[in-house]
Amino acid sequence: MQKIAISIGDLNGVGLQIALEAHEKIKKICKPIYCINKDLLKEGAKLLDLDIPKDFELEKVKGKFIIKPGTVTKEAGAYSFDSFTTAIKLASKKKVDAIVTLPINKESWNKADVHYKGHTEVLRDYFGKDAIMMLGCPKLFVALYTEHIALRKVAKKIDEDKLLNFLLDFYKNVKQSNIAVLGLNPHASDNGVLGDEEIHIIKAIKKANKQLGENIFKGPLVPDTAFSPMNRKNYNYYVCMYHDQGLAPLKALYFEESINVSLNIPIIRTSVDHGTAFDIAYKKNKVSLKSYINAVKEAINLSK
CATH class of the missing domain: 3.40.718.10 (Isopropylmalate Dehydrogenase)
Structure with a gap:
């Protein structure tokens, strides 16, 4: 069963809810490793009123801040970038077979002085390849x-x-x-x-x-x-x-x-094809898991 690193995305958006709600389905087809630390996971799960699965395996990403649902903040931007680079390093070192990214917010990255417009630009620079x-x-x-x-x-x-x-x-x-x-x-x-x-x-x-x-x-x-x-x-x-x-x-x-x-690029990376959905984040709305599950399935397929 392949190991897939999950970049958690902007914690002020819907990414964490998607990761938690899809975990039971995802773990049946791969071994997900979530790039987030325990403190922020607990804080986010509490805001969502969701239980943290006992087999929710983490790759620690340092950082501590207050999650502000639906808000652009430099702290969330910086953390989503660090979560992504952590996933990249795991894949580069062959500790995982692929990475799947949950949505980031470009304005949050900008506030955090992350000088990239999105995931692909980071990968292009990191590997020196025309991604x-x-x-x-x-x-x-x-x-x-x-x-x-x-x-x-x-x-x-x-x-x-x-x-x-x-x-x-x-x-x-x-x-x-x-x-x-x-x-x-x-x-x-x-x-x-x-x-x-x-x-x-x-x-x-x-x-x-x-x-x-x-x-x-x-x-x-x-x-x-x-x-x-x-x-x-x-x-x-x-x-x-x-x-x-x-x-x-x-x-x-x-x-x-x-x-x-x-x-x-020399690693496998797939992602959801939607944004952070700040308008519904942490409001107990039903979020679609389709894009995320499809991204995980494609990552698994490509890494065979």
Whole structure:
């Protein structure tokens, strides 16, 4: 049975509730190790009015602060970062087979002077690798060429050589024979009428297919029809040029079941594909466990 390190996420959000409520299901398929200390676990469980399972195994993460449900705080931000780096170290030292991350809050990280926008950026820096963010479920996966950057900066990032490397790395990790690549502009620029970024995309696709010796990548697809029912019959792996281009359709279709997978790094990392849900944290609301359980199952699958 694989060992999975669970990064606990922002303790002011729903992560701890998810971990506690899903434990009975999770322990049947893996051995979870939760990156949190006893004091904060007890404090959070008391606020949630939930019992701590006797077999809830911990990897101690130092730190002590008052949990403030639904609130952005630098203390919670710093702790969620430390929980994540603890999980990374366990995986790097082969003490666990994979890591699964519960949601962090980017503003909390910023308040804590954590100079990363999210988990993937940390992994990219930690391992010195071009980590790829892929999100989805078996019905639909989207890979993001650019991630947490302002929309106005995306067009400048469409570089033929960088996109070529991205496509080749993505193929190496997923080994799919039919992958859609989206254009950036409306109508995929209508042959240059609405922009010239598609020229770089077309060249990168052609070079990637030539190097692979097979017509793997198709496109650039027109963004507003790329996820139509007809196209989704042909593709379930998409390369998207920016964050919302991929995540808006994915979350509209498969919000509760989709997950986040980090590709092209030397450890296995999966994650829930949702945020900290501060609006319902510690309010005894029912929270969905689907994304978390799917993330754990995929981590187990990838580590076989």
